[in-house]
Amino acid sequence: MNNKLFGTTFVALLGSTVLFFGVTQAGTYVIDEVVFPSKGFGEQTYIGPYDVSNLPENEAAVTVQTGVKGWYGEASVQIKLQDAVVSFPVEVVQFNTDSTLTNAQDGAKNELQFDVTKESVGTFLNQQFAPMVFNDEEIAIVTETIREQLAAGRKDQIIDITSALLANSTVETAVTNVTFNNIESSVGIRNLMTALNGYVINPKSTFSMLEFIESTDLGNLTEQDLTTVASILYASVLQTNFGVDERSIGPVVPTTVPLGFEASINRELGVDFVFTNPNATGFTINLNGVGTGLNANLTGFPFIYQYETTINDKQEFLPKTIKQYSSFVEPNTVRVKTQGENGIQVAVFKNIRSDSAIIETKEVSKDFYPPVHKVEIHPLTVTIPAAGSGDGTGTTNGSESTKGGSNGQPSTGAGTGTTGDETSIGGSTDSGSTNDTGSNANDENDSEPQYDKGGNLIPPSK
Structure with missing residues (x-):
């Protein structure tokens, strides 16, 4: 029981x-x-760059929060507007953990959710990109653009807000203005002006002068025509943030374009002028004749900074004189074959300004044109040594010259003599009498010593 x-x-x-x-x-x-x-997450689930696969929500939150904390310590975020790039303070950005986890989808790549206030963005824009003025709509557009770009959680990034701001903008202005004076307006230059006027340099695109003329029927063009137009485009490009990829100068100092701004073109040698527009906006080329000169400007969305070019450190180099000789040049005459020209070297600098303050100065180029040496052609002459030189040639102003004889005057040479009347070799020419006494004895005494084949002195005969 x-x-x-x-x-x-x-x-x-x-x-x-x-x-x-x-x-x-x-x-x-x-x-x-x-x-x-x-809530838990399955395979292949990411929130930003952080892997939360197979983690419950609370563990996923810890993983993401730890990663974002490290992001704040290492992140470098920059805002780009046209030609200006400025660091953005990440401390005004707040990470929203709840929104991030709530909106995360299982088995997908999800974004981080950051909160950025329009007030902080508006203050940043007005301080860093003055004198531009931003309205409420533009500030809201930039705020949303920053949120979207931060969502990936990249540590280093440049957020370009230019396209977002200019999507509906019609603002265009002349950002450059260059005039070359005393340009002879040839048919080729006029054809180039017509073809290039209104040409749009697209965003992130490269322009090549040789490629342009090959794709366009412009008739007969000289290398000088191409060089002149390429040079004024080069001077315009220097007033922007464009990059110059290829540019050359000629062998001699240019006479039709200012020093420091030559962009030589040579189709036969493939010498080109190439530049790139790095901006998110396009620019239009405008070319016009101004009196006897040529004007060029680029129009488009204005730059934040101002660009100016200066010519410094100009040096001149004197030419040498090269002498050449020719039998076709008359005596006492000098013919100039080539007129010499001074060589020149100039340095071109670009100043980048923000308002009136120079924030950067950099050397653009150093152009050197070597001197052209002067070439002179002189007459071809035979030099006759002076009296007593002992080389067998002599010149006198007397009536005669002798060798091996006596004429009552001192002999000026040992061999061949030239006078105003005659040349005598190995003889004696007398005018009648002589002042010499005992000339035979003197001749014997003054005769040169004789040597045998062994080099021994032969005594004079008695």
């Missing part, structure tokens, strides 16, 4: 325990999954 009662009691208690445990687990399941469901 006791055993039966014990068994019945044990079974009752066991059943109650199982029932209580089941109810407890069921309640927990209902609370966790029905009343307060807990």
Whole structure:
């Protein structure tokens, strides 16, 4: 009886325990999954750059928050508007953990949710990009652009807000203005002006002078025509933030374009002028004749900075004189074959200004034109040595010259003599009498010493 009662009691208690445990687990399941469901993430789930695959929501939140905290310490965010790039303070950006986890989709790449106020963005824009003025609509557009770009969680990024601001903008102005004076307007230059006037340099595009003329029928063009127009375009490009990819100068100092701004073109040698527009907006080329000069300007969305070019460190190099000789040039005459010209070197600098302050100065180029040496052609002459030089040639102003004889006058040479009347070799010409006495003895005494084949002196005969 006791055993039966014990068994019945044990079974009752066991059943109650199982029932209580089941109810407890069921309640927990209902609370966790029905009343307060807990979210977890499956395979291949990312929030920003952070992998939260197979993590419950609370662990995923810790993972993401830890990653974003590190992002704040290392992030470098810059805002680009046209030609200006300015650092953006990430401390005004607030990470929204709840919104990030709530909007995250399982098995997908999800974005981080950041909060940025329009007030902080408006203050930033007006301080960093003055003198531009931004209205409320433009500030709201920039704020949303910043939010969208930060959502990927990249540590280093440049956010270009130019396209967002200019999507509906019609603002255009002349951003450059260059005039070359005393330009002879040839047919080729006029054809180039007509073809280039109104040409649009698209965003992020490159312009090549040689490619342009090859794609356009412009008739006969000289290298000088191409160089003149390319040079005024080059001078215009220097007043922007455009990049110059290829530019050359000629061998001599230019006479039709200002020093420092020549962009030589040579089709035969493939010498080109190439530049790139790095901006998110396009610019239009405008070319016009101004009196006897040529004017060029680029129109488009205005730049934040101002660009100016200066010519410094001009140096001149004197030419040398090269002498050449020719038998076709008359005596005492010098013919100039090439007139010399000074060589010149100039350095071109670009100043980048923000309002009136120079924020950067950089050297653009250093152009060197070597001097053209002067070439003179002189007459070809034979030099006759002076008297007594002993080389067998002499000149006198007397009546005669002798060799090996006596004429009552001193001899001026040892061999061949030239006088105003005659030349005498190996003879004697007298006018009648002589003042010499004992000339035979003197001749013998003055005769040159004689040597045998062994080099021994032969005594004079008695």
